[in-house]
Amino acid sequence: MGDTLLIPRLTIIGVGLIGGSLARALRRAGAVGEVVGCGRNEQSLRRGVELGVIDRYTSDPAAAVEGADVVVICTPVSAMRAMFTAIRDHLAPQAILTDVGSVKGCVVADAQAVFGSLPERFVPGHPIAGTENSGVEASFAELYERRRVILTPHVESDAAAVDRVRTMWQCCGAEVVEMGVRHHDEVLAATSHLPHVLAYTVVDTLASMDDRAEIFRFAAGGFRDFTRISASDPAMWRDICLANRDCLVRTIDEYVDNLQRLRSALIAGDETTVFETFRRAKHARDNFYRD
């Protein structure tokens, strides 16, 4: 473990699917020396050591960040502020701080509130990757391959810190892009938070119907795919949706407007509008994905 390593000591706070997969990928790439895990669930941290994801752990964030070159906070967005407070006075001078929060506006606001101003070596980040599974057991080194990671550095961000975080994700096989905090939150509201809200709501709607015992039996294969994201962790998604509620509510409203237009077309027997809506959607999706 020499000085040539990208990250001699890495601290992961929150060793679940996202943090665990990051550690695995960096180990595989030979980019890290020691990996220190931190979290509240000791059993899960022990499992992380057994699986070789982390080298050691502590439940004390202040101790966990001691001497770390890079600290990655992978806790739910609702826990970010408390975590910033817990580590603020314990970060090494050279430490680079980053996170993986799905909403960036709230994380940046929390950092600003706790640190007084945004630290130069704080680089907010968000890997666009995940599965409906949670926990360190679900982590795997390939999670970030050919995925995108968005960084939202601020005007005072240290260029070398941004570079190191970018290189860290590239070592995991990801493509790194930068964008503004607000733009990030709008894009993610549309592509991620809205779909989760819609999927959760459709399953909940069916589950509340009178014949719920049998209704799911008649769902075809497409329904299984369509509702897969509703198996995601409800506490995590509650936090994400509430943290990004401004953007999300605007996106929901836009969506409901479009849905009501389609509803009116159905009632009016307006074949053209129904067909054109479906055709445009198929065209857009076919252009983007090649299943």
Add this chain to the structure above:
Amino acid sequence: MGDTLLIPRLTIIGVGLIGGSLARALRRAGAVGEVVGCGRNEQSLRRGVELGVIDRYTSDPAAAVEGADVVVICTPVSAMRAMFTAIRDHLAPQAILTDVGSVKGCVVADAQAVFGSLPERFVPGHPIAGTENSGVEASFAELYERRRVILTPHVESDAAAVDRVRTMWQCCGAEVVEMGVRHHDEVLAATSHLPHVLAYTVVDTLASMDDRAEIFRFAAGGFRDFTRISASDPAMWRDICLANRDCLVRTIDEYVDNLQRLRSALIAGDETTVFETFRRAKHARDNFYRD
């Protein structure tokens, strides 16, 4: 090809994914003698012969049903009435007539209008199976394995005819259930037609946004699954949604009510309602599927 075959001569009108897969599955089961295909696209029918899905074809429905023991109409629901009219005077006395339409109310109404009353040997059916692909090239013998097929026989339905259609689907590996026409259309509005409408609308909403060129780039894996059904044939789904618009619009309204309740909870910062909605949905889905 003796008398012991379940279906000595089978006519499939509309040899695409659904009709083609039925023919393939029945052949594999050794349940059919000759398979006659009928459709409007001669190139596709020729391909059906090349692939061994059908033995011969004609574009004339009257000729296609001649001497057939079982006739399965696999055309879009919007073409059912014209097809009933075309074959009405040409069915053999022993012929059993069935269909695979995704909406049963309109098919039954069309049959009643064309035949005067519902034929005794007409057994409306609907296999709950499919993929987002279309056409005879996409057909495969396993499509119906462990899938459900709903039959909606009427009070005058001949018991032997219902039995034969049930056995036909069981030969394909399907589980056959019977239910009323209205109930079928309500259940399918919820489990199939609503999800398609929601998926088409979400993709169309994103595709109409200002930054559409880049927005899909930031969609994670979950989005790909969530929107897979929006790659389905838009003309077929226009027909299905319009044919079942009464049930579908009621289901859309119920869905939008639930979505608006969630929207209000987001604005109010009501963590409990958001969490409980997501938790109930995850619970319902986890109970039904074991991914």
